[in-house]
Amino acid sequence: MAEPGKTQPDGLDKQKIKQILVPALAIAAIVILVGLVVFVSDAAAPKNMSDGSNGSVEDPDLKEISAGVKYRDLKVGAGDECQPGADVKIHYTGWVPDGTVFDSSKERGQPATFPLKELIAGWQEGIPGMKPGGIRKLVIAPDKGYGKQSKGKIPANSTLVFEVELLSSSPPPRARRYPAPTDLTKLSDGTEPGADDPNLKPIGKDGLKCRDLKVGDGPECPEGARVVMDYTGWLTTGGKPFDSSWLEGKGPLNMSLGELVQGWQQGVPGMKVGGVRKLVIPASLGYGMQAKGAIPANSTLVFEIELLGFGLGGK
Incomplete structure (x- = not known):
């Protein structure tokens, strides 16, 4: 997909x-x-x-x-x-x-x-x-x-x-996590990828929430950057992910934040390179009323993202 x-x-x-x-x-x-x-x-x-x-x-x-x-x-x-x-x-x-x-x-x-x-x-x-x-x-x-x-x-x-x-x-991206995760039904800290997480904190006023699983030790990602990230995405029902950079034949995302949904545009800046973040994205900041493959319309999305690096500009 x-x-x-x-x-x-x-x-x-x-x-x-x-x-x-x-x-x-x-x-x-x-x-x-x-x-x-x-x-x-x-x-x-x-x-x-x-x-x-x-x-x-x-x-x-x-x-x-x-x-x-x-x-x-x-x-x-x-x-x-x-x-x-x-x-x-x-x-x-x-x-x-x-x-x-x-x-x-x-x-x-x-x-x-x-x-x-x-x-x-x-x-x-x-x-x-x-x-x-x-x-x-x-x-x-x-x-x-x-x-x-x-x-x-x-x-x-x-x-x-x-x-x-x-x-x-800007520095080149960091190496990917090793060994690669084998259980993609859970976050890297072993918790379930649900939206009812008491440790989530709001970003802005539109329903976006996050929890840092790991705070990075590198430079802080600015708005509008081209990012290099590993990711896994779930519906709030959990289970198997609808997509992941760790799936066979895939690899880290390398794109401008401006090409991604608003939840990523707002939720990634401020992360430091090496950091791992859980994002809970409401439908209004995701795909809204559109269905996308295995993602039904009006879906809240849960992502785990790991920032490997970022570039100086967009595409």
Whole structure:
């Protein structure tokens, strides 16, 4: 069945968001996901970085991160280092060796936010280790960029040069619980998944209630975040769940809170990474008068959710 809490079908083609430089929501962004690059500048740009230093491929101060990826820090940031697999918020400019700029978030006046895992290998390997406020030059060999593919004015087999400014990053999701739960008829603390729980506390004034089975020790999830969660959902009658990320062939939910029912939009923010929460969601904040598969119309829903991580933005 569909992912729990979705208010509309998920029409995203997961293959279309691999190795993109900006999310599909970015206005006037280069749209790598359909193979179309919108150029913000047709004129060749000086081969200099923003600080006036050497911006060419042949830069004697470059250091190797990995085979095919070299870097030079123009400015070292402060704070926690960006981790592999994190979500990042950055400004960047990219050009080919002749100095032609093929994309720039600064030209658009809007930073880009996306998961590192969806980008070219050169970025996945070249950005981790940066700190917020840091600015880095990256020189990426073709096999860590687009290889034999041409992308608009990026010729096939092109070495790419980037200036990347890291504004912020979020940690990658935590590992799932191990061993996996085997009895999905009960909450992880052994209690029944009913709505008549004397320890439930209200969230807001619309009938949403929660009980924290475990308070997390990580950062606090904000409103509107993209969340990574394990979950199990029941009707108030208990018994077998109507859905669970622990069922065979499934896995953690990875979606924007804005795509989920109001009960999740209101009940997840404030949780800390690593936390486990029971949510009791009234029909008015769930599916209302709609029936959804095994969920009858006007159903109160009970969920156990475990927050593994969250990203910097929505889809």
